Amino acid sequence: MDKIKAKKKYGQNFLKDDTVLSMIIQSMPNNNNHIVEIGPGLGDLTKNLVKCKDVTAYEVDTDLFAILKTKFAIPIDSGSLTLIHADVLESWTKQKSLHNSKYDLIANLPYYIATNIILRAFEDEACEHIIVMVQKEVAEKFSANEGDKEFSALGVISKLCSIESKILFDVPPESFDPPPKVTSSILYIKKDMSKTMDKNFNSFLKACFQQPRKKLSKNVSSIVPKETISSLFEELEISDNIRPHELSASLYSQIYTKAIIDGREQNSTE
Structure with a gap:
């Protein structure tokens, strides 16, 4: 050796x-x-x-x-x-x-x-x-x-x-x-070679899981307004009591798209 x-x-x-x-x-x-x-x-x-x-x-x-x-x-x-x-x-x-x-x-x-x-x-x-x-x-x-x-x-x-x-x-x-x-x-x-990772999505997820035992809605509220979260959870049929580890990856993707990407695009056109 x-x-x-x-x-x-x-x-x-x-x-x-x-x-x-x-x-x-x-x-x-x-x-x-x-x-x-x-x-x-x-x-x-x-x-x-x-x-x-x-x-x-x-x-x-x-x-x-x-x-x-x-x-x-x-x-x-x-x-x-x-x-x-x-x-x-x-x-x-x-x-x-x-x-x-x-x-x-x-x-x-x-x-x-x-x-x-x-x-x-x-x-x-x-x-x-x-x-x-x-x-x-x-x-x-x-x-x-x-x-x-x-x-x-x-x-x-x-x-x-x-x-x-x-x-x-x-x-x-x-x-x-x-x-x-x-x-x-x-x-x-x-x-999956057809998918690419958005670095901003990674930051969004860190916020979602920052306190794993707390409700997801509370974690997300550090970066998304509470009213937006409430309407999104209702639209996507997500329980307000759900914990971060209980939500599917596809729903995380949908929340990110609707709350962050769509919100950013909306602000840029105003």
Whole structure:
């Protein structure tokens, strides 16, 4: 094993379990998409990915980048692996997409930026599949259904922007070096490529779920006038007592369209 210590600031936990690595490879969709990996670490998943397809890997850690350059010199020279030394969120901001053609995101994500990465992948029009290792709690939020206690803004976005979202399997702490303090899960998302995510909708959802145990109408009243909410809930036949996790994704979309988008357009014409 490479003599390198995992760095807390990058949320590094190196996946070492060959069985789990094999299961991730088996879960890959059968298509011609490119693969993008974020945070390849010591390259344990990378070495399996490059056997299947061409890969672009983003690594922010200078020490790991140097190790990977040496370890994967042959696939880098042949062009089957493109290794990029960069902060992936900064790269996304600069270039809008992590690859210039359709790709699948397959990665063991650092916990501290996993949610942001998945949300950015939803915004990236070139990304079709998301198969990522994340904290189990995060995976549950993205795969939850209305009525589940885990259903949140992340679940609404996932429901509206994907064809399928599910947890494939859990991964125990001992599969990593060093072992994290939580259980991980492999999250699988197949995006609906005809849908795009509105950043303002994300902000609207944050307001809706800001106090999950309170009534939805009270949460929404922080950004929408109470009279508008009352008439909308009546029109859409939504109970005034409903809690945020109980409402369907499609109704969230309708409330947003009628209260925010239509209201904005109306104000601009006045």
